[in-house]
Amino acid sequence: xSSSGVEVPTRSGVPPVAKELGNSPRKRRRxxxxxxxxxxxxxxxxxxxxxxxxVPTVQGLQAAFTDWSFAxxxxxxxxxxxxxxRIFTSDAGPAVFRTLQLAFVxxxxxxxxxxxxxxxxxxxxxxxxxxxxxxxxPMVVSSLVVGYLFKYIFGPPGVGGVNQVLAALGQDPVDFLxxxxxxxxxIIVTILWQSIGGNMVIYLAGLQGVPSELEEAAALDGAGYxxxxxxxxxxxxxxxxxxxxxxxxxxGLKIFDQIFALTNGGPGxxxxxxxxxxxxxFSQYADYGRSAALALLLAVGIAILSIIQFSVLRRxxxxx
Amino acid sequence: MKTTGLWSRFGANLxxxxxxxxxxxxxxxxxxxxxxxxxxxxxxVIPSSRPTFDNFITAWTTSPLPGSIVTSLIVTSISCLxxxxxxxxxxxxxxxxxxxxxxGTFYFFMIGLLLPFQLALIPLYIxxxxxxxxxxxxxxxxxxxxxxxxFTVFLITTFLRAGVPLDYEEAAQIDGCSPxxxxxxxxxxxxxxxxxxxxxxxxxxxxNDFFTPLIYLSGSGQVTIPMxxxxxxxxxxxxxxxxxxxxxISMVPVLTLYLLFQRYVIQGFAGGLKG
Numbered sequence: 001x002s003s004s005g006v007e008v009p010t011r012s013g014v015p016p017v018a019k020e021l022g023n024s025p026r027k028r029r030r031x032x033x034x035x036x037x038x039x040x041x042x043x044x045x046x047x048x049x050x051x052x053x054x055v056p057t058v059q060g061l062q063a064a065f066t067d068w069s070f071a072x073x074x075x076x077x078x079x080x081x082x083x084x085x086r087i088f089t090s091d092a093g094p095a096v097f098r099t100l101q102l103a104f105v106x107x108x109x110x111x112x113x114x115x116x117x118x119x120x121x122x123x124x125x126x127x128x129x130x131x132x133x134x135x136x137x138p139m140v141v142s143s144l145v146v147g148y149l150f151k152y153i154f155g156p157p158g159v160g161g162v163n164q165v166l167a168a169l170g171q172d173p174v175d176f177l178x179x180x181x182x183x184x185x186x187i188i189v190t191i192l193w194q195s196i197g198g199n200m201v202i203y204l205a206g207l208q209g210v211p212s213e214l215e216e217a218a219a220l221d222g223a224g225y226x227x228x229x230x231x232x233x234x235x236x237x238x239x240x241x242x243x244x245x246x247x248x249x250x251x252g253l254k255i256f257d258q259i260f261a262l263t264n265g266g267p268g269x270x271x272x273x274x275x276x277x278x279x280x281x282f283s284q285y286a287d288y289g290r291s292a293a294l295a296l297l298l299a300v301g302i303a304i305l306s307i308i309q310f311s312v313l314r315r316x317x318x319x320x
Numbered sequence: 321m322k323t324t325g326l327w328s329r330f331g332a333n334l335x336x337x338x339x340x341x342x343x344x345x346x347x348x349x350x351x352x353x354x355x356x357x358x359x360x361x362x363x364x365v366i367p368s369s370r371p372t373f374d375n376f377i378t379a380w381t382t383s384p385l386p387g388s389i390v391t392s393l394i395v396t397s398i399s400c401l402x403x404x405x406x407x408x409x410x411x412x413x414x415x416x417x418x419x420x421x422x423x424g425t426f427y428f429f430m431i432g433l434l435l436p437f438q439l440a441l442i443p444l445y446i447x448x449x450x451x452x453x454x455x456x457x458x459x460x461x462x463x464x465x466x467x468x469x470x471f472t473v474f475l476i477t478t479f480l481r482a483g484v485p486l487d488y489e490e491a492a493q494i495d496g497c498s499p500x501x502x503x504x505x506x507x508x509x510x511x512x513x514x515x516x517x518x519x520x521x522x523x524x525x526x527x528n529d530f531f532t533p534l535i536y537l538s539g540s541g542q543v544t545i546p547m548x549x550x551x552x553x554x555x556x557x558x559x560x561x562x563x564x565x566x567x568x569i570s571m572v573p574v575l576t577l578y579l580l581f582q583r584y585v586i587q588g589f590a591g592g593l594k595g
Contacts, residue, residue: 038413038416039417041410042409042413044409045407045410046410049466051462052466053435056440060440120332120336123332124329125332125333131340134343136586137575140528140578140585141528142546144546148553148563149567150346152349152564161349164363164364165364201590205591275438278441291442295438295439
């Protein structure tokens with residue numbers, strides 16, 4: 001077959017297909033606005049949202065810049081940034097730094113282990129649905145209950161489960177929760193045990209979207225398991241990775257229940273995080289202004305992370 | 321994968337079952353400890369030599385758990401129902417109207433996803449105190465209805481935009497349905513998958529939440545399950561077998577429902593969190 005006699009209808013320089021696909025204007029179908037007649041359906045939701053979320057949040061924002069406390073009679077005084085300088089000069093400064101550290105470590109480990117489990121359970125494992133159900137189960141249980149469970153397991157010498165095993169084996173006891181460093185490790189282990197199932201499930205859902213033909217083609221071309229994972233599977237998992245990273249970071253910043261159950265911020269305030277300190281300022285010191293200022297810091301951190309997540313997901317969608 | 325040999329399949333199975341066993345170890349300790357008498361001090365990994373059911377009976381009769389299960393049921397069902405109704409209602413015009421006001425309102429709701437509850441905590445506490453609702457389940461119902469709303473609106477609105485074509489409503493209106501009837505008889509039934517996801521995520525969240533009742537129910541007789549556990553642990557700090565029996569009792573309702581509906585729960589989490 002020869003194509004010499006066929007006229008190819010190409011204008012010089014411009015490939016014919018690319019133009020059609022690339023710059024076609026987005027079709028905007030003018031649709032009749034069905035919902036506009038029913039705009040009033042929004043009213044109950046908007047009223048509840050304003051009353052429970054918006055108004056108290058704005059009041060909380062204002063409170064962050066005042067000396068409002070339990071003892072305040074009448075209107076609290078405006079004190080500018082004093083709450084924030086007090087936060088960073090007191091034990092809250094290390095707590096803010098500790099919270100970031102905790103969130104970071106938790107997120108990294110969650111994603112490594114969660115992805116590994118997802119890859120494992122996505123393969124040919126006998127009864128993998130049962131295993132998946134078991135690993136996910138801690139996600140639906142109260143994190144306070146999980147905290148108490150691990151408080152016993154890593155309890156002090158003579159009481160805790162691990163220490164009893166160590167004693168039976170003739171080893172020296174370890175006061176896991178009595179030492180700030182090991183206590184942080186136990187807090188991380190507890191959070192991981194409860195939350196990894198969630199990461200795994202999101203990755204499993206992402207892996208379902210990887211076409212098996214693509215992997216088989218790469219295998220035929222001689223790509224080994226790791227090459228297939230890195231060049232074929234990983235790029236397709238990018239949205240799942242972003243979601244897991246961001247949910248983990250935001251959740252990690254807000255961690256409260258597990259620490260409350262395990263150490264309650266102790267020993268010596270060395271495992272306090274932003275969320276536990278917000279509660280301590282509120283309940284122990286009734287220092288509403290400082291509590292609100294700390295909550296404002298938390299809000300700013302979460303907002304920054306969310307904006308990053310949103311823009312990264314946007315870019316991924318545009319690229320794919 | 322296609323090229324996996326017998327050995328690598330064996331290895332994969334071994335690793336999978338090994339890691340699942342590690343996940344189960346704390347649960348085994350939990351069960352093993354709760355069925356032993358308090359004076360049995362053998363290491364918790366060794367099966368109890370004198371298993372007893374007494375801890376469960378003592379935990380059930382001396383803790384606030386029985387009442388707290390009822391309270392948790394009331395709080396969870398009412399607040400989930402309220403959120404579902406007002407969330408679905410609000411989502412419909414937000415998803416269907418193309419006006420700028422509607423888009424703006426949608427983003428206004430989405431800001432709520434970013435705000436940590438702690439910022440609204442104290443002003444809301446003062447409001448509830450002034451209304452005389454502190455220590456009652458109504459404070460919780462009101463708080464949850466507002467706090468869960470942005471996520472519910474987000475899920476339902478995106479589902480409506482992507483998954484429910486306008487054609488059905490237009491056909492219904494041509495056949496003489498009023499807009500409201502089209503919403504109720506045509507749109508709401510089509511929303512079932514999104515509503516299911518909302519119910520699962522919201523109810524698990526409310527059922528397990530500890531922070532909100534800690535603030536709004538403190539010092540009152542009415543407690544939710546996590547609060548009951550908190551009080552019980554404070555009372556019997558060292559009697560771990562008894563505490564573990566109470567922990568197990570508290571887990572039974574939610575775990576039963578989870579095992580019954582595990583496929584939907586896992587799908588709901590994976591789909592809902594992805595957004």
